[in-house]
Amino acid sequence: MSDIIAAVAAAGAEWSAAEPQRRGRALVAVADALTGAADELVPLAMSETGLSEARLRGELKRTTVQLKLFADVAVAGAFLDVRLDAADPDFVLGPRPDLRRYLVPLGPVLNFAASNFPFAFSVAGGDTASALAAGCPVLVKAHPGHPRLSDRTASIVRAALAESGMPADALGLIHGQDEGVSALRDERIAAASFTGSLRAGRALFDIAAARPRPIPFYGELGSINPVVVTAAALAERADRIATGFAASVTGSAGQLCTKPGLLFLPAGAGFPTTAFGDAGPHRLLHPGIVEGYARRRDEVLGTKGIHVLREGAVDGDVAAPTLVETDLATFDEHRDTLADEAFGPLSIIVRYDPAAALAPVLADLVEGSLTAGLHIGTGEDSPWLREVIGVLSDRAGRLLFDGWPTGVAVTPAMQHGGPWPATTNPTTTSVGTAAIGRFLRPVTFQDCPPTLLPPPLRDDNPWGVPQTRSAAGESARWGRLS
Amino acid sequence: MSDIIAAVAAAGAEWSAAEPQRRGRALVAVADALTGAADELVPLAMSETGLSEARLRGELKRTTVQLKLFADVAVAGAFLDVRLDAADPDFVLGPRPDLRRYLVPLGPVLNFAASNFPFAFSVAGGDTASALAAGCPVLVKAHPGHPRLSDRTASIVRAALAESGMPADALGLIHGQDEGVSALRDERIAAASFTGSLRAGRALFDIAAARPRPIPFYGELGSINPVVVTAAALAERADRIATGFAASVTGSAGQLCTKPGLLFLPAGAGFPTTAFGDAGPHRLLHPGIVEGYARRRDEVLGTKGIHVLREGAVDGDVAAPTLVETDLATFDEHRDTLADEAFGPLSIIVRYDPAAALAPVLADLVEGSLTAGLHIGTGEDSPWLREVIGVLSDRAGRLLFDGWPTGVAVTPAMQHGGPWPATTNPTTTSVGTAAIGRFLRPVTFQDCPPTLLPPPLRDDNPWGVPQTRSAAGESARWGRLS
Numbered sequence A, B: 001m002s003d004i005i006a007a008v009a010a011a012g013a014e015w016s017a018a019e020p021q022r023r024g025r026a027l028v029a030v031a032d033a034l035t036g037a038a039d040e041l042v043p044l045a046m047s048e049t050g051l052s053e054a055r056l057r058g059e060l061k062r063t064t065v066q067l068k069l070f071a072d073v074a075v076a077g078a079f080l081d082v083r084l085d086a087a088d089p090d091f092v093l094g095p096r097p098d099l100r101r102y103l104v105p106l107g108p109v110l111n112f113a114a115s116n117f118p119f120a121f122s123v124a125g126g127d128t129a130s131a132l133a134a135g136c137p138v139l140v141k142a143h144p145g146h147p148r149l150s151d152r153t154a155s156i157v158r159a160a161l162a163e164s165g166m167p168a169d170a171l172g173l174i175h176g177q178d179e180g181v182s183a184l185r186d187e188r189i190a191a192a193s194f195t196g197s198l199r200a201g202r203a204l205f206d207i208a209a210a211r212p213r214p215i216p217f218y219g220e221l222g223s224i225n226p227v228v229v230t231a232a233a234l235a236e237r238a239d240r241i242a243t244g245f246a247a248s249v250t251g252s253a254g255q256l257c258t259k260p261g262l263l264f265l266p267a268g269a270g271f272p273t274t275a276f277g278d279a280g281p282h283r284l285l286h287p288g289i290v291e292g293y294a295r296r297r298d299e300v301l302g303t304k305g306i307h308v309l310r311e312g313a314v315d316g317d318v319a320a321p322t323l324v325e326t327d328l329a330t331f332d333e334h335r336d337t338l339a340d341e342a343f344g345p346l347s348i349i350v351r352y353d354p355a356a357a358l359a360p361v362l363a364d365l366v367e368g369s370l371t372a373g374l375h376i377g378t379g380e381d382s383p384w385l386r387e388v389i390g391v392l393s394d395r396a397g398r399l400l401f402d403g404w405p406t407g408v409a410v411t412p413a414m415q416h417g418g419p420w421p422a423t424t425n426p427t428t429t430s431v432g433t434a435a436i437g438r439f440l441r442p443v444t445f446q447d448c449p450p451t452l453l454p455p456p457l458r459d460d461n462p463w464g465v466p467q468t469r470s471a472a473g474e475s476a477r478w479g480r481l482s
Helices: A002-017 A020-036 A038-049 A053-076 A126-134 A147-163 A177-185 A198-210 A231-254 A287-301 A328-333 A359-365 A383-395 A433-439 B002-017 B020-036 B038-049 B053-076 B126-134 B147-163 B177-185 B198-210 B231-254 B287-301 B328-333 B359-365 B383-395 B433-439
Strands: A082-085 A099-105 A109-112 A138-141 A171-174 A191-195 A217-220 A226-229 A262-266 A307-310 A322-327 A346-352 A369-375 A396-401 A440-446 A467-470 B082-085 B099-105 B109-112 B138-141 B171-174 B191-195 B217-220 B226-229 B262-266 B307-310 B322-327 B346-352 B369-375 B396-401 B440-446 B467-470
Touching (some): A002 A099, A002 A138, A020 A147, A038 A053, A053 A433, A138 A177, A147 A171, A191 A433, A226 A231, A226 A383, A231 A369, A328 A346, A328 A359, A369 A383, A383 A396, B002 B099, B002 B138, B020 B053, B038 B147, B109 B177, B191 B433, B198 B217, B226 B231, B231 B369, B287 B346, B328 B346, B359 B383, B369 B383, B383 B396
Parallel strands (some): A082 A467, A138 A171, A226 A262, A322 A346, A396 B440, B138 B171, B226 B262, B262 B346, B322 B346
Antiparallel strands (some): A082 A099, A099 A440
């Protein structure tokens, strides 16, 4: 395995030094190659994961669109955050030198692939795309849930890189938990990304932090994704909310990190759960998830005070949706059992008293989450609601109104992250163009002769990237707020 | 102490919600109050630290200018990184909702003050200014080297906050190592910053990472700050280089994290070291630094193969500069002793063969550093030089040409950070306007009714902050690189 890391690290020099146009073209070539191999890859993914063809074709498209988006991001160059401070003899603290700052690639990135998105969070998924766009070579640790798909994907990516004149070793692939841990401890690895369970993510985070030379570890872990429905919303459109909720919980058998795991409903109001009956049993991704889901389902169903609305069996590796209901007091009493993520088709309805304050209760009960949802009445506004919004936006990376968190758009303003335990690092995202920022570090050139400057820092700006300039004399005005 | 954390956390709600203009005016008021108290604070700092009046008056000015700069940063709002994606029915992956993303304060920040900058890296220093500007309340753990100055500074800051109509508890102060560790473990603390030694920083980093809920820990640790002088530069201006080097090593008795600790000189060329004789003995900051410096000095002086150019004594808490010289082979042989930072007035000259490649040697010998320096001849350029630049910019946060790293301008393009062991997080800076990014996390509002949006995300943009917009229809063009 050390040979693979050496090859990836060596390829990094050429990959990181390449002009953005070359890196961008290579990413587009990778996307096109994956699209061209869809009829081979999708059936392979179906057989290894049990996910549906429609879901997997959509996911592959998302993956290739994501690669193309990051090609654009690499070429546009805003991610370099170029800052040029003119030399300033009149600087308020004494003469200021010429300072030119931009972001450079961190170095080889180790990407632990996820099981539940065999394309979009795996070999050629978002972490890989954003790291490559940043200029970092990537070593992927394959998920054991789809090893053959991982091998084929890596082969296609590597061939496409080579065909576009770039080093195939800008992407490497390893298999096995021990190999992943060894790589995480390897001095040549400069950062790591991970999507998976809280337990595995915590263990890897601890290893990364305990290294002689600690490295950034970007883990996306568990998330309960609470959704609050107000009395006004339920009065307006209970059926629509119930249908959307059922689809969001049961799609892909609930094996999505943004699945709504808690639904807060006003006490006493009707809420049709028949839509849950439409979702049939669905194969789970792999034995680890079957075991974990069955255990969590049993814990929830065995909790005193829980009212079972629909009990879906786990039969072999196939599960049907389960829905339970309780009240705030019971949930609070058994929070250690109920507030943990159940990765699979299970959700918990919690009834609250709409005449009492909900925000303090949420502040106490809800941990960090990737998303939080709110369904409110048309034009609804109140201090009660604003307090709930305050707590939910304090706990989550994305706050949705009148929508469901599953289905994450890949766009500039997307945020896929959140406070612990949703992630190991709340300051970043793993989806959307801002994800590139995880794999960069700043370097400033001071009084560098123009001919020796890196291209993005030059006044003639050969790459045409955005440059933010601070003129001489500005410091005299600092603190004179207009 | 728990009461102080509770007060700081409670003040955070008001501080973070305040309009930028209010936060900015409060920061300016703090700066003005500190400036007004200079005649009280500077003598107090002199008595506690042994630093000179001129140095401390300059540092206080830097501190107040920094507060005013961050007031401007808070008001200008670019740090919010507002991204507005229009809802897009034709989005390439299916209809895209309205997505609005910005950065929000992380929460209460624990700031471990440094000893060597009793103003600029202490109670009202850069970490405090950037965290307050971000909207985070700050709990400062005072450095034991200047406890009375810390108390007075905190009192002045708190009074100025209150007088500008903001909560005084947006800044709190604690003393003592145990109290600092307890605060670092406290659930209410959302991030921590630190400037100090590798040993203490590593210990605190480990505590932050081992919390049940880990938090970002931004530690600025040790740094050797290598400087390379080419044969051409030395031929042109040996005297000027020698004078600058001596001033940079001996200023503030070398107790600066950017002190050049290694000077790579071409073998055989003359290099006058008489300027070192001009620097007299200087009191060191506190007993811990005296002990550590004396030990490191003894280790260096006791290393076989070292040629002592100037042996400066350590007498009580007073030290005179020490300069030694060796060759690459000897340095390599004793790298465990010689390559560690010596925090005080000591530097090591390493002679290299100008006819041989230097870059691979540097790549092997030089660890992560806050800065690296290069002195080159006028118009000098060669593959040899470009390789050296490549290695140094790979190892450092700031690469200086024909200058000395001590004296760090507080400006947008400054970078004060670098790969381990210079810092615990290479993706950030602790000086310059970008330092604000350490204390923020992204939140996206999806399909939020306009009246419920936070001000920076509204289309009418009441705070007048920069907003980056992605229009509908753009996704069809992704990957079509021009």
